[in-house]
Amino acid sequence: MTEPARYVHIVDDVPELDDLEQGPVLIHSLDGFLDAGNAAAIATKALLAQSSGRVVASFEIDAFYDYRARRPPMTFSESRYEDYDPPRLVVRLNHDSLGTPYLLLHGPEPDTHWEAFALAVRAVVEKLRVRLTVSMGAVPMAVPHTRPVMLTNHATQADLLLTENIWKGQIRVPASAQALLEMRLGGWGHPAMGFVAHIPHYVAQFDYPSAAATMLESVEVVTGLEWDLTEVEAAGAAKMVEIAAQIEDSAEVRDVVSGLEQQYDAFHRSEEDGDALPLAEEKNLPTGEELGAEFERFLAGLDRPNDGQE
Known part of the structure; x- marks a missing residue:
């Protein structure tokens, strides 16, 4: 077995956790994969903005990070290199709005040594008596932005799930370090356990704060933690206005969104009625090839240099 101490350093004493009746929750969100609309990154940024606590565990980044695939930024000033922003994969001790301590694991998804990473996280879980780990992620899906964000929830035990998923049977998906963990x-x-937000595929490469807010609301439910989500929700509302304005300029995109709305509504009606999922009303929608150029124009309109988005 790989020795986890080789890959992670855990502080010896965390007195803030001593008075908890149960162990702390560990929330994790890793950069690099499974984050359409930057939803998990936005959620993580919101948590860090409210409480960026001290590092209680740090992972040996050189063992996990492929520097040539994801080159960290450096600053070159006139004739010399003077600054380097190294990647960090850490666990922080944060507090929610009620003062309850929790742990936040964030940083780049490991490129290598996934099994060693899992063992290292296990060492953190057992050393700090973590009672539950919760992950956040997002994937592009054929869903409309005009409807509430849907989530897929997953867990190691059925009693941890909040709701049934739309998936029936099995589906093969690309692996991730978070999923393996x-x-x-x-x-x-x-x-x-964890939550994966469904992001409208036509805006998946741009920030989608509404999904971040929905995920954090679900994390609140399963953990009992609470945060102020006002800023994230406001950012989500502003993005909806921006998307709506862009769609007004494109009849083709409006047709696609309308078709997605029909499918979304048909699915939810079938759930309420307990019937098999009916097909949405047929409509003469453009093909994927026909929409390619239109979506490029649509997405280019969203990527404004002064919109405050990354």
């Missing part, structure tokens, strides 16, 4: 933690007897 959840599976391994479950195998080691540590409860783990």
Whole structure:
């Protein structure tokens, strides 16, 4: 077995956790994959803005990071290199709006040594008596921006799930370090779960704060933690206005959104009625090839230099 101490340094004493009746929650969100609309990154940024606590565990980044694939930024000033922004993969001790301590694991998704990473996180979980780990992610889906954000929830135990998912049967998906971590933690007897937000595929490459707010609301439900989500919700509302303004200029995109709305509404009606999912009303929608140029123009309109988005 890989020695986890080789890959992570955990502080010896965290007195803030001593008075908890149960162990703390560990929330994790890793950069690099499974984050359409930057939803998990926005959620993580919101948590750090409210409480960026001290680092209680740090991972050996050189063991996990491919510097040539994701080159960190440096500053070159006239004739010399004077600044370097190294990647960091850490666990912070944060507090929610009620003062309850929790742990936040964030940083780049490991490029290599996933099993060693999982073992290192296990060491953190067991050393700091973590009672539940919760992940956040997002994927592009054929859903409309005009309807509430849908989530897929997943867990190592059925009783951790909030709702049933739309998925029936099995589906093959690309692996991620976060997904492997959840599976391994479950195998080691540590409860783990997470949420994946569904992002409208036509805006998936741009910030989608509404999904971040929805995920954090669900994390609140399963953990009992609370945060002020006012700024994230306001950013989501502003983005909806921006998208709506862009769509007004494109009849083709409006047709696609209308078709997605029909499918979304048909699915939810079938859930309420307990019937099989009916097909949305047929409509003469453009093909994917026909929409390619139109979506490029639409997305280019969203990517404004002065809109405050990254």
